[in-house]
């Protein structure tokens with residue numbers, strides 16, 4: 248009996264051993280399968296990342312999503328990057344145009360600021376013209392061009408002044424001549440583009456940027472500011488600035504800026520750089536920083552003073568010298584960096600690819616419609632005959 252029990256127990260242990268062996272091999276199979284799946288998944292992931300990268304890198308060439316050959320894969324130096332030198336040489340030879348419009352009430356320091364920006368007398372100095380001119384009843388626009396050269400690079404700068412804007416008791420529709428001017432420049436460009444014998448280089452008088460001067464009132468946006476920027480923001484790049492910021496304390500300035508940003512948001516006003524036009528995350532980070540400090544609180548001057556043995560552009564007050572280019576004193580340098588050093592080409596690109604393009608599409612649609620209408624009139628006359 249005992250022998251029988253021992254025998255049974257032996258069989259059971261063998262069975263258990265067999266079972267656990269089977270379990271173990273099943274487990275091993277499972278682990279192997281799992282490892283294979285993971286390997287496949289990470290391979291797929293890596294392939295996906297590679298593909299994404301290729302798409303990103305090929306983005307300037309829409310439709311081309313594969314076939315990226317990196318310089319490390321080339322058999323030797325080809326010289327593709329020298330195209331940058333070629334572009335540079337061409338730009339230097341041809342020069343470029345930049346058209347800037349200044350809008351704001353009389354005496355806000357528009358001419359002084361533009362002269363400070365380009366370190367030369369590019370905008371007319373208000374020299375208290377004759378009485379008639381000073382109290383002009385309408386907004387009259389006039390453009391003055393200069394060629395500025397720096398290190399061999401020539402820029403044809405046109406400053407468009409808008410005397411009379413906001414100077415009347417009744418400022419109703421005072422933005423209309425400005426809207427008309429902006430559209431006229433688009434129309435001129437469009438006509439040149441549509442010419443059969445068009446010029447090799449179409450003269451560009453389109454407004455690339457409009458600096459809008461807000462008086463340093465310390466309150467919030469006035470109805471005229473809202474109405475102007477709402478309308479113009481749709482057809483041109485607007486950069487608002489707080490004029491004569493030296494007349495505000497640091498706290499007043501900060502609060503005023505904050506209130507203006509809220510007003511811009513509340514009224515759906517799109518100023519430059521427009522959030523919806525950021526091209527990539529890097530662009531977004533840079534532009535977010537700019538948007539967070541808009542409108543720039545600026546100070547302009549045409550005078551130089553000695554500070555610690557150095558000549559600096561500044562405004563002398565009873566309490567000391569306000570250094571225009573010192574970021575601790577005002578945001579003139581931020582404005583200059585945006586307009587000239589970091590975003591000049593982008594301002595031109597947005598003016599061309601977004602604002603002018605919108606105008607062009609609208610005008611071509613209108614003329615297509617007119618053609619269809621006149622075509623159907625001619626056809627109906629023809630059919631009657």
Ligand SMILES: Nc1nc2c(ncn2[C@@H]2O[C@H](COP(=O)(O)OP(=O)(O)OP(=O)(O)O)[C@@H](O)[C@H]2O)c(=O)[nH]1
Nearest residue numbers: 353354355356357358359373491492493545546547
């Ligand atoms: N406190 C202060 N005064 C300034 C500033 N910028 C210019 N001014 C002075 O303000 C006055 C008017 O400056 P302008 O540059 O002629 O102003 P504007 O807006 O072009 O004026 P209009 O030609 O009448 O349209 C001048 O006496 C300048 O010296 C500034 O940032 N702060």
